[in-house]
Amino acid sequence: MFKTKVCDLLGLEYPIISGGMVWIAKSELAAAVSDAGGLGLLGAGSMNPDELPGEIDRVKELTDKPFGVNIPVADPRSEEHVKTCIAKGVNAVSTSAGNPKKYTPALKDAGIRVFHVVPSPKLAEKAAAAGVDAIAAEGYEAGGHNGFEEITTMALVPQVVDAVDIPVIAAGGIADGRGIVAALALGAEGVQIGTRFAASMESAAHPRFKETMLTVKDVGTVVTGRRFGPTRCVRNSLTDAIHQEENKGATVEELLAFIGEGRASRASVSGEVEEGTVYCGQIAGLIKELKPVKEIVEEMVAQAKAGLEGLYQRNLQ
Numbered sequence: 509m510f511k512t513k514v515c516d517l518l519g520l521e522y523p524i525i526s527g528g529m530v531w532i533a534k535s536e537l538a539a540a541v542s543d544a545g546g547l548g549l550l551g552a553g554s555m556n557p558d559e560l561p562g563e564i565d566r567v568k569e570l571t572d573k574p575f576g577v578n579i580p581v582a583d584p585r586s587e588e589h590v591k592t593c594i595a596k597g598v599n600a601v602s603t604s605a606g607n608p609k610k611y612t613p614a615l616k617d618a619g620i621r622v623f624h625v626v627p628s629p630k631l632a633e634k635a636a637a638a639g640v641d642a643i644a645a646e647g648y649e650a651g652g653h654n655g656f657e658e659i660t661t662m663a664l665v666p667q668v669v670d671a672v673d674i675p676v677i678a679a680g681g682i683a684d685g686r687g688i689v690a691a692l693a694l695g696a697e698g699v700q701i702g703t704r705f706a707a708s709m710e711s712a713a714h715p716r717f718k719e720t721m722l723t724v725k726d727v728g729t730v731v732t733g734r735r736f737g738p739t740r741c742v743r744n745s746l747t748d749a750i751h752q753e754e755n756k757g758a759t760v761e762e763l764l765a766f767i768g769e770g771r772a773s774r775a776s777v778s779g780e781v782e783e784g785t786v787y788c789g790q791i792a793g794l795i796k797e798l799k800p801v802k803e804i805v806e807e808m809v810a811q812a813k814a815g816l817e818g819l820y821q822r823n824l825q
């Protein structure tokens with residue numbers, strides 16, 4: 509019931525991928541997701557080139573299942589990360605934030621499966637033309653960087669499914685089996701989940717970051733940087749201050765200077781949950797406790813299977 513083309517493509521038991529998350533998606537989390545039957549991704553976006561090889565080795569020590577690496581293309585370190593992935597022979601690479609043409613040929617020549625994260629059907633077409641194996645369609649409710657397009661997962665996924673003829677992975681707003689059923693109903697063949705796995709035992713996030721995610725209610729996340737780089741995170745002192753500056757008419761340059769560098773690591777690594785950026789998706793309102801990844805995946809799969817059967821039965825009546 510759960511085997512999709514994404515499972516075949518990536519060698520998975522379940523079409524469940526944990527998003528590459530800066531500072532948070534390290535070896536322990538990636539290995540736990542892969543070990544549970546999904547695809548764990550390392551988040552290379554926050555890693556220096558000398559850190560990634562060790563993280564890859566550590567995943568290989570922890571699991572013999574397939575895993576991958578997320579590489580934001582626009583990151584100046586991306587080329588070295590790509591070389592590392594090829595040298596180490598990782599199973600899959602997800603590329604985001606940049607042109608999919610840049611690294612797809614080299615990665616595919618090395619036998620690595622490539623999927624690219626997009627926020628719109630138009631960019632999905634571009635990624636498909638660049639030769640990627642699958643598309644992750646990420647809606648505006650997702651944690652972390654969002655598209656300027658502001659298209660939500662519900663509207664985005666079926667449009668991307670219609671726009672390309674390669675498998676589509678739905679991302680944004682999925683944290684349990686119901687979300688998986690919805691994604692499959694929209695035509696997706698897999699899901700990429702960030703927020704739920706960030707709030708897991710194996711996530712490398714600072715304990716205060718995880719606790720903060722659990723306090724998020726329905727309107728607990730906001731988007732900052734709509735003019736220069738939209739980012740969904742927990743509403744806190746920092747996001748209120750940014751919005752105040754925007755309301756005062758600050759220019760993009762002034763806003764960037766006001767925010768400065770290192771806000772994500774201040775929250776994720778140092779636990780400064782008021783002065784740092786706590787990347788987090790809207791679906792955090794559904795998450796009530798921190799759990800081990802294995803339990804999260806088992807619950808999701810059981811709920812999705814029951815949901816699919818339930819839908820079928822309801823449709824028969």
Ligand SMILES: Cc1cc2nc3c(=O)[nH]c(=O)nc-3n(C[C@H](O)[C@H](O)[C@H](O)COP(=O)(O)O)c2cc1C
Pocket residue numbers: 526527528529530532551553554578580603604605625646649650651652653679680681682700701702703704706786787788789790791
């Ligand atoms: C803390 C955090 C950090 C993230 N960092 C990245 C990243 O470095 N690269 C990337 O492509 N996506 C990143 N994302 C997005 C996730 O990979 C994933 O697509 C998204 O979280 C899915 O939506 P959800 O948060 O509703 O589950 C991040 C998300 C979170 C919550």
